[in-house]
Amino acid sequence: MSDGHVDMIFDEILDTRGNAATLSSFHQIAPKLGQILRVSLLTHLVQPKASAYHWYRQQFVRCNSPKDAPGSSMCCQKVGKPSWTCVVMALQYVNADQDGKLSGSVVPKFRVGYISLARTAYKQVSELMSEAPGCDILYSKDTDGYHFVGASRSPSWQSVSLQVEEAATRFRDGQKLVSKLGKKLTDMEWKNLIAHGSPQWEEE
Numbered sequence: 329m330s331d332g333h334v335d336m337i338f339d340e341i342l343d344t345r346g347n348a349a350t351l352s353s354f355h356q357i358a359p360k361l362g363q364i365l366r367v368s369l370l371t372h373l374v375q376p377k378a379s380a381y382h383w384y385r386q387q388f389v390r391c392n393s394p395k396d397a398p399g400s401s402m403c404c405q406k407v408g409k410p411s412w413t414c415v416v417m418a419l420q421y422v423n424a425d426q427d428g429k430l431s432g433s434v435v436p437k438f439r440v441g442y443i444s445l446a447r448t449a450y451k452q453v454s455e456l457m458s459e460a461p462g463c464d465i466l467y468s469k470d471t472d473g474y475h476f477v478g479a480s481r482s483p484s485w486q487s488v489s490l491q492v493e494e495a496a497t498r499f500r501d502g503q504k505l506v507s508k509l510g511k512k513l514t515d516m517e518w519k520n521l522i523a524h525g526s527p528q529w530e531e532e
């Protein structure tokens with residue numbers, strides 16, 4: 329997994345409005361402060377997705393500047409430089425202990441979701457993944473931030489790989505993952521959001 333192995337998403341317009349109920353079934357996997365989660369990235373099933381976004385008015389909104397002209401769109405000119413994020417389909421071992429350990433004799437239980445990675449975190453997990461593709465990773469959070477440490481070179485989910493594939497089936501087209509990159513607005517909707525606080529503002 330390197331920069332060449334993510335889909336940079338620039339131009340898709342996805343209507344994620346009004347779909348909160350269906351989107352909620354695809355959980356974000358993220359440790360709380362002091363927590364250690366055992367996870368594995370499912371990049372062999374769905375290619376990670378990345379994009380530039382703006383955190384604006386308490387929401388993630390995708391940046392509209394095209395790849396060959398960063399900073400050119402109104403969003404960047406009005407609200408500043410965008411950030412970069414990558415979302416990766418992953419599973420969390422729900423029966424790992426509080427240190428993230430999972431005994432080899434235990435059948436792994438898991439749930440499929442996604443992990444959001446900022447640039448630095450993305451580089452960390454890319455290194456782990458290039459050394460041992462699919463490896464189990466300990467994902468933790470302390471007062472310094474989020475950490476990713478290799479847990480096992482061979483993933484525990486190998487013994488239940490068919491169940492993993494089955495659980496991941498409905499997400500394999502990557503649409504849900506793309507929707508986690510933030511709302512995609514047209515330039516007009518951006519303009520309304522900036523000027524009136526809502527993308528759907530209409531002149532009366």
Ligand SMILES: [Zn+2]
Nearest residue numbers: 391392403404
């Ligand atoms: Zn922008």
